[in-house]
Amino acid sequence: MSDLRERFQEVADAAAREGRTPGAAAAIRRARQRQLRFAGGVASLLVVLLAAGALLVDRIVGGPDEPAPLPAVGPPSTQSLPGTGAVRTDQPPAGTPEHRLLEHMTAVLKGCRGGGAPELIGWVRAHGYVLMVAAKPPRPGEGWVCQVPGFLPPDGNPGVGPTERWVVKGLPPPPRKRLAAKGSTLGLPADRGMLAYAQGYASRQAARVRVQREGGRPPLVFGLVDPGDRFPVKFFMGLFPVTPAERFPFKVEALDQAGRVVARCTPGAPSVGDCRDV
Amino acid sequence: MSSNAEFEAFYGGAVGRLLGQLLLVTGDLHEAEEVVQEAFARAFIHWSRLRDYEVPEAWVRRVAMNLAAERARRLRRRARAILRAGPPPHAPQVSVEALDLLAALRTLPIRQRQALVLHHLVGMPVEEVARTLSLPSGTVKSSLARGRRALAVLLDDLEEVPGS
Numbered sequence: 001m002s003d004l005r006e007r008f009q010e011v012a013d014a015a016a017r018e019g020r021t022p023g024a025a026a027a028i029r030r031a032r033q034r035q036l037r038f039a040g041g042v043a044s045l046l047v048v049l050l051a052a053g054a055l056l057v058d059r060i061v062g063g064p065d066e067p068a069p070l071p072a073v074g075p076p077s078t079q080s081l082p083g084t085g086a087v088r089t090d091q092p093p094a095g096t097p098e099h100r101l102l103e104h105m106t107a108v109l110k111g112c113r114g115g116g117a118p119e120l121i122g123w124v125r126a127h128g129y130v131l132m133v134a135a136k137p138p139r140p141g142e143g144w145v146c147q148v149p150g151f152l153p154p155d156g157n158p159g160v161g162p163t164e165r166w167v168v169k170g171l172p173p174p175p176r177k178r179l180a181a182k183g184s185t186l187g188l189p190a191d192r193g194m195l196a197y198a199q200g201y202a203s204r205q206a207a208r209v210r211v212q213r214e215g216g217r218p219p220l221v222f223g224l225v226d227p228g229d230r231f232p233v234k235f236f237m238g239l240f241p242v243t244p245a246e247r248f249p250f251k252v253e254a255l256d257q258a259g260r261v262v263a264r265c266t267p268g269a270p271s272v273g274d275c276r277d278v
Numbered sequence: 279m280s281s282n283a284e285f286e287a288f289y290g291g292a293v294g295r296l297l298g299q300l301l302l303v304t305g306d307l308h309e310a311e312e313v314v315q316e317a318f319a320r321a322f323i324h325w326s327r328l329r330d331y332e333v334p335e336a337w338v339r340r341v342a343m344n345l346a347a348e349r350a351r352r353l354r355r356r357a358r359a360i361l362r363a364g365p366p367p368h369a370p371q372v373s374v375e376a377l378d379l380l381a382a383l384r385t386l387p388i389r390q391r392q393a394l395v396l397h398h399l400v401g402m403p404v405e406e407v408a409r410t411l412s413l414p415s416g417t418v419k420s421s422l423a424r425g426r427r428a429l430a431v432l433l434d435d436l437e438e439v440p441g442s
Contacts, residue, residue: 004429008399010376012298015307019297021315024289028282030319111312159353 022113087122087225087237098123098130101158105134105150108160112146114139121147122225126239128154131197133237137230145233149182149199179203179263180233181252183211196242198222201233202254206262209236212251215243285325289318292335296342302395303346305384313349317342339400340410343392350388375433382432390425393418 021027092098102120109118115136123132135147150160181200198211202224211220224234254263293314300310317338321328328334383391389411396407397418404422408415 004394004426005398007376007379008302008395009298010373011302011380012295012399014376015298015301015310016294019294019301019307019311019314021293021297021311021318024286024318027289027315027318028285028322030315031322034319035323111308111315 020113022111087124087223089120089122089225091120092123097152097156097158098132101130101132101150101152101160102134104158105132105148105160108148109134109136109146112136112148114142114144115146116230119227121227121235122237124237124239127195127241129195129197129239131199131237131239133199133225133235135227135231135235137227138232145201145231147201147235149197149237151197179206179209179252179254179265181209181265183250183252194242195239196250197237197239198250198252199235199237200252201235202263204232204234205256206234206254207257208255210253210255211238211240212253213242214250281325281329284329285322288329288334292338293318296335296339299339299395299399300342300346302380302383302399303343303388303391304350305380305391309346309349313342313345314338316345336410343396343410347388347392378433379429382429385432386425386428387421389413389417390421390428393421394425394429397422 092102106118109115115138118134118136121133121135123130130152132150132152133147134150135145138145148160150158152158179200179202181198183196183198198209198220200209202209204226206224208224209222211222213219220238220240222236222238224236226234251264251266253261256262296314296317297307297310300314301307304310304313320341321334321338324337328337331337383394386394392411393407396402396410397404402410404415404418407413407422408418411418413421
């Protein structure tokens with residue numbers, strides 16, 4: 001089946017050409033971290049066993065129970081948008097599914113080349129789903145932003161999208177028009193209809209993002225999360241119900257303070273789920 | 279040559295090949311990068327032993343194939359709707375025919391994809407594929423036959439001929 005072999009070879013050659021593994025040094029670091037974690041795990045297990053033993057002794061001799069402190073949670077953001085869910089930028093409490101999703105996303109982001117430490121950008125909850133975005137601020141000279149969306153469906157199993165390197169060309173300074181967006185539909189369980197998500201970033205010049213929908217439905221306006229000057233862009237994210245007939249592509253527009261469209265793109269066109277500046 | 283330098287040389291020589299093979303198995307370049315990198319990290323942990331192997335790349339390939347299958351099973355258990363509707367897989371820049379091939383491969387069970395790649399791309403005989411995937415030879419033969427048949431249907435310009 002030489003035709004099949006040739007086609008396999010073409011794809012394999014392209015992957016070898018374009019694939020971006022972080023290199024042998026990164027593999028060595030990962031291996032050493034794993035060895036350290038294993039050693040740490042053994043040590044932690046010993047500590048836990050010792051603590052459990054001490055607690056048992058304490059119970060036997062009738063010592064008092066100390067209540068464990070609850071994790072601190074920051075106040076929710078007030079960037080609320082009708083129908084899209086309120087964007088929160090506070091860390092989800094430890095031990096929650098949202099926190100586990102963030103940990104998973106952080107691990108995925110570490111696989112993206114370059115950038116600083118992974119940061120939570122924000123998360124929204126709507127219609128039982130959670131959409132979360134995390135990113136790494138680019139380091140000087142890096143012309144891309146590593147960011148990843150994560151999804152938590154109503155049943156609590158996290159799914160994390162592939163890490164992306166969305167290119168922000170021409171740093172510094174960031175170009176005037178800049179927009180990147182992703183979007184797709186998500187099925188709700190038990191045939192309770194469809195949700196859609198839109199997520200991405202716009203240049204710092206943009207004040208908000210508008211999602212134009214098909215069929216004469218009113219547009220949705222998303223606020224932008226400004227993670228600070230470490231990032232050359234501001235992010236948006238939102239979940240909203242859609243009808244089965246209403247499908248991507250939606251048009252996404254970045255608007256400036258005066259409401260002028262400064263960039264426009266259509267996620268999903270022509271064959272990929274993201275778009276970049278016009 | 280130090281142990282690290284030896285590992286780095288081995289990595290440099292094998293990573294591209296393995297990425298190509300794992301892209302065909304996973305259907306997503308990022309996923310392929312992740313499993314290949316993880317397999318190399320595990321290889322480094324065992325490098326003092328692996329360095330004496332005749333073909334250490336075969337060990338890394340086997341680990342990467344197992345990781346790919348493990349991750350595919352885990353993903354299948356997750357919300358299928360999300361994965362279906364989530365962001366599309368990341369593919370390198372290739373011809374339309376090659377993209378069609380990747381899309382067709384993604385519809386096959388992972389064991390069939392692994393068997394096809396190991397047999398048709400890596401050039402392993404059926405018995406070696408069976409050893410690599412820890413499967414009986416008969417299972418590999420039927421996986422290859424089913425996989426080829428499915429691809430021939432999905433890619434109507436691909437001639438179906440009996441494999442070895």
